[in-house]
Amino acid sequence: MAELKEVMITTDDIKTDEYLVNMGPQHPSTHGVLRLLVQLEGEIVHNVQPHIGYIHSGIEKMTESLSYPQIGHLTDRMDYLSAHMNNEAVALCVENALQIEVPDRVKYIRTIMAELSRLASHQLWWCVMGMDMGALTTFFYGLRDREEILDIFEETCGARLTVNYSIPGGLMFDIHPNFQRDVKAFIKKFRTKLPEYDRLLSGNVIFTERTKGVGFLSREDAIAYGVTGPTARASGFACDLRKHQPYSAYSKVNFNEVLSDVGDTYARYQVRIQEMWESMNIIEQLIDNIPEGDYAMKMKGVIKLPEGEFYQRVESARGEFGVFIVSDGKKNPYRVKFRSPGFSNLFAINHIAKGWKIADLVAIMSTFDLVIPDIDR
Amino acid sequence: MAFNIYDFTTLTKSIHEGLTASYSATTTLIIEWTIVGVAYLLFVALFGLFLVYAERKVCAAFQQRMGPMRVGPWGLLQTIADFIKLLMKELITPKEADKFLYNLAPFIVIIVSFLVISVIPFAPGLQTFDFDIGIFFVTAVSSVGVIGILLAGWSSNNKYSLIGAMRSGAQIVSYELSVGLSLITIIILAGTMQISGLVEGQREMWFIFKGHIPALIAFVVFIIAGTAETNRGPFDLAEAESELTAGFHTEYSGIKFAFFFLAEYINLFIVAAMATTVFLGGWMPLHFGNFESFNQIMDLIPGLFWFFFKVLGVIFLMMWFKWTFPRLRVDQILNLEWKYLLPINLFNILLMAAVVLFGLHF
Numbered sequence: 139m140a141e142l143k144e145v146m147i148t149t150d151d152i153k154t155d156e157y158l159v160n161m162g163p164q165h166p167s168t169h170g171v172l173r174l175l176v177q178l179e180g181e182i183v184h185n186v187q188p189h190i191g192y193i194h195s196g197i198e199k200m201t202e203s204l205s206y207p208q209i210g211h212l213t214d215r216m217d218y219l220s221a222h223m224n225n226e227a228v229a230l231c232v233e234n235a236l237q238i239e240v241p242d243r244v245k246y247i248r249t250i251m252a253e254l255s256r257l258a259s260h261q262l263w264w265c266v267m268g269m270d271m272g273a274l275t276t277f278f279y280g281l282r283d284r285e286e287i288l289d290i291f292e293e294t295c296g297a298r299l300t301v302n303y304s305i306p307g308g309l310m311f312d313i314h315p316n317f318q319r320d321v322k323a324f325i326k327k328f329r330t331k332l333p334e335y336d337r338l339l340s341g342n343v344i345f346t347e348r349t350k351g352v353g354f355l356s357r358e359d360a361i362a363y364g365v366t367g368p369t370a371r372a373s374g375f376a377c378d379l380r381k382h383q384p385y386s387a388y389s390k391v392n393f394n395e396v397l398s399d400v401g402d403t404y405a406r407y408q409v410r411i412q413e414m415w416e417s418m419n420i421i422e423q424l425i426d427n428i429p430e431g432d433y434a435m436k437m438k439g440v441i442k443l444p445e446g447e448f449y450q451r452v453e454s455a456r457g458e459f460g461v462f463i464v465s466d467g468k469k470n471p472y473r474v475k476f477r478s479p480g481f482s483n484l485f486a487i488n489h490i491a492k493g494w495k496i497a498d499l500v501a502i503m504s505t506f507d508l509v510i511p512d513i514d515r
Numbered sequence: 516m517a518f519n520i521y522d523f524t525t526l527t528k529s530i531h532e533g534l535t536a537s538y539s540a541t542t543t544l545i546i547e548w549t550i551v552g553v554a555y556l557l558f559v560a561l562f563g564l565f566l567v568y569a570e571r572k573v574c575a576a577f578q579q580r581m582g583p584m585r586v587g588p589w590g591l592l593q594t595i596a597d598f599i600k601l602l603m604k605e606l607i608t609p610k611e612a613d614k615f616l617y618n619l620a621p622f623i624v625i626i627v628s629f630l631v632i633s634v635i636p637f638a639p640g641l642q643t644f645d646f647d648i649g650i651f652f653v654t655a656v657s658s659v660g661v662i663g664i665l666l667a668g669w670s671s672n673n674k675y676s677l678i679g680a681m682r683s684g685a686q687i688v689s690y691e692l693s694v695g696l697s698l699i700t701i702i703i704l705a706g707t708m709q710i711s712g713l714v715e716g717q718r719e720m721w722f723i724f725k726g727h728i729p730a731l732i733a734f735v736v737f738i739i740a741g742t743a744e745t746n747r748g749p750f751d752l753a754e755a756e757s758e759l760t761a762g763f764h765t766e767y768s769g770i771k772f773a774f775f776f777l778a779e780y781i782n783l784f785i786v787a788a789m790a791t792t793v794f795l796g797g798w799m800p801l802h803f804g805n806f807e808s809f810n811q812i813m814d815l816i817p818g819l820f821w822f823f824f825k826v827l828g829v830i831f832l833m834m835w836f837k838w839t840f841p842r843l844r845v846d847q848i849l850n851l852e853w854k855y856l857l858p859i860n861l862f863n864i865l866l867m868a869a870v871v872l873f874g875l876h877f
Contacts, residue, residue, distance in 0.1 A: 159674050166760060181678070181845055272748060272755070272842025278578035338839070344749055345841045496678070497844040500758050 163192045167270045167500045170510030181495045186488045194514040201474040206232050206441045214300035217512035219259040220454040222251045225304035231450035231461045232306035235443045243431040244308045249387040253417040258287040259455035263507045270504040308434025349404035353490045353502040364482035367457025372409040373401035379453040391423045406505035480512040524640030566780040567594045577838045604769035616670035621774035623663030628781040630656045635788045638798045638819040649710035654695045661687040668763040679762025683753030689852040693740035696860040700733040700867045714797035721796035729867040734794045741786035749840035787829035798822040
């Protein structure tokens, strides 16, 4: 009989190793075809490497063969949740290049539509934020309210998501006669519904435990990574272009730039919730004062921009959205570059998520409010 | 043969006598086993389907929608349609999987659930096994289920599955303590571990009332720990859809997936049934001290109805917080157990012991 040997097992003998997990391109919480190569030690995230390009559609290249009014229609497909802001950015850029001033009516309507888009976008963000945290009910509460905004969009311009509403020189159509009534009814209703969001998620013990003090982004790092939008404002970086470089009708309204100096997941969450209140304030100030006038200027059949470089940035729901047009005087741009907020924001994720757990990575990613076609363009 | 809906002893006895009259003792035993087995299979399948349907309707109600409405009246046949779909699905085994363990895991999980159900008293006389250590049997057997989950996660050869299984292992092993300790609290009060004895002890007053404060604490702890045992939200870390796609059963398809799915709902029923049996009086009707007429009216309602009424109530409670709360993180879930529930439980046992010792209970 073989002699029994005493085997000593200490933790030193157990070989542990980091391992790689592909989160995505098909994964429920990457909200599209984003692929994160996550280096894990047990549950702890050591490194996150975003891999993009799975939904690259070549929009920037395509624009080189399109005329200026046509470019706007492609921008809808980038950040589809703030489609109107993208349209507006292109329209503003072309208008600036041509040095024309659109009527006040156009400015007011654009601002209202942009704020409605922001509300709809933040609502959807709230839905999936809850879902990523495991609270599935939030999804339906958010969509319930978002549906009403989309109905207003549909009535205004026929589309619910890719609105195609702003064109160089004005708007595609005038607003529907019911627009003001519907928007006011929606705001009145949503003012009572937004506290429900807080009751369902913000105040929940598990939610606050999971978000407070998790995933810090300092102001300096936010600036260094080029993070913009609510994500940066939660770190105390005052970057709201509506406030600091007002365009359209933003100079005519009073609103607060929502800032927080904490910089954790909960702060990013709260900033967006507060922005919804501010958006409603902005809309309420404008909705009754839409001036009479033309909804579009008479533009030439073929728009030709003067030779030169033109840049216009707007505050989309995710942050700073910029349009850079290089024109050589023809009817097509020579080169177009879109500065998308999601792209810059995404690459801060490694810095933030390092050292936290997988569940935190999901929560952090959720507060970035990523739209993948916006990143890939 | 008179059929008594209040007490199934007459029914089972008459079946037994009828069989012994015409068959030998061995044949009788085999026939009785078959009857019991088929009854349990039918019950599990039907109640499992019903629970899936109920969960979908309950969550729909919380989410301001209607739930399944198309298949059958009010979508009643939806889960049956889904089940048939699952039966027809291809059974996929990953190439690099440990085939034996991979195929074994779902059976371990479902068999464990069946074993635990066998000691639950549905109504007077409707209980298959009545051990004198019934509660011990429940805690002992239900802890075997985690082996199935660990095997499933390990053998799938998928990192998500492995993370899910490890989470589940840590979670279930921890929360078993709280389940056991909260049951012990009541055993101190009842003075018996036999399940029929526990129910019988609640004839006058349910233990949750009889043991007042410590029993109530034990009940709350039991519901929390029980939810964690069943891997349901907010403790569904093992599945954690938004993190691990589907956790330990990511790679399973068809009927093997259905086994995990069914086991989850049977476990939900088991936790609710144990809570009912131990805290809420099992099939005993609601009695209030000296309200004689009230008690007599309550007695008119059959025990089977009482049992399912309470079980469904507890299940509804557990569905309620599944569909309301976000998910906990893995370290928080262990903190909750080891830093909060366990000390509370230990203190609670002392409290209950004092209550019983000085006769402070009702």
